[in-house]
Amino acid sequence: MKEQLYTLVKVQKIETETSNIKAELGQVSKKLEKLDDELHAFEQALADEESSFDELTKKYRDFESDAQTNLSSVDKTKVKLRSVKTNKEYQALLKEIEDQKAKNSKIEDQMLECLERLDELEKSIAKKKQDHVELSEQLKSEKGIIAQDVEQKKKRLVELDMAREEMVGMIEPKLLEKYNTTKSQQAGGLAVASVKNAVCYGCNMNIPPQMYNELHRRDALMFCPHCHRILYWDDSG
Numbered sequence: 586m587k588e589q590l591y592t593l594v595k596v597q598k599i600e601t602e603t604s605n606i607k608a609e610l611g612q613v614s615k616k617l618e619k620l621d622d623e624l625h626a627f628e629q630a631l632a633d634e635e636s637s638f639d640e641l642t643k644k645y646r647d648f649e650s651d652a653q654t655n656l657s658s659v660d661k662t663k664v665k666l667r668s669v670k671t672n673k674e675y676q677a678l679l680k681e682i683e684d685q686k687a688k689n690s691k692i693e694d695q696m697l698e699c700l701e702r703l704d705e706l707e708k709s710i711a712k713k714k715q716d717h718v719e720l721s722e723q724l725k726s727e728k729g730i731i732a733q734d735v736e737q738k739k740k741r742l743v744e745l746d747m748a749r750e751e752m753v754g755m756i757e758p759k760l761l762e763k764y765n766t767t768k769s770q771q772a773g774g775l776a777v778a779s780v781k782n783a784v785c786y787g788c789n790m791n792i793p794p795q796m797y798n799e800l801h802r803r804d805a806l807m808f809c810p811h812c813h814r815i816l817y818w819d820d821s822g
């Protein structure tokens with residue numbers, strides 16, 4: 586029984602390491618997702634600026650064509666001015682030209698604003714593109730490191746799985762069944778607990794002296810009266 590229990594403890598250690606590695610792998614995929622999100626957010630910000638730039642360029646061209654139309658109206662009005670008969674008509678046309686010019690000056694102001702904003706955007710886009718190259722490189726190297734780590738962990742999992750199979754094969758089916766049932770009842774997953782100085786290391790409670798003595802003397806399967814884990818005598822000192 587003693588040998589069997591020690592083998593069972595080894596199985597338990599393997600299972601603990603396995604589940605730790607699996608949890609770490611879960612964290613790794615979350616980390617990878619986060620890195621991808623980061624890059625994606627950056628690319629989105631860049632795309633937003635690029636589309637603002639395109640919109641603004643279009644707006645600038647619209648202003649340009651408005652100004653052009655306006656200028657030709659001014660020219661037409663000037664032509665009309667040559668053939669007016671009355672002073673009243675003349676004054677009205679002059680007023681019209683003034684209004685058209687005022688309108689154009691407003692458009693020119695807007696065009697200037699557009700140009701300033703376009704200039705800012707152009708600089709910001711260029712900077713973002715440069716940063717994007719750096720960020721991509723950085724993420725690529727981080728991902729490379731993570732991939733190596735994942736590969737090592739997966740290799741270790743295969744090793745652990747093989748070792749577990751071998752150990753499990755050496756355990757009596759009835760004991761193995763008892764182990765699995767106990768494990769499923771434990772929140773922490775540990776089914777076997779060592780006993781040292783009359784303390785169960787599964788729940789840190791004292792086991793009755795009689796039971797402790799028995800555990801010493803008899804080579805039998807025993808359970809902690811508090812946490813119901815399978816007990817084994819730890820004589821490692």
Ligand SMILES: [Zn+2]
Pocket residue numbers: 778785786787788789790809810811812813814
């Ligand atoms: Zn216990």
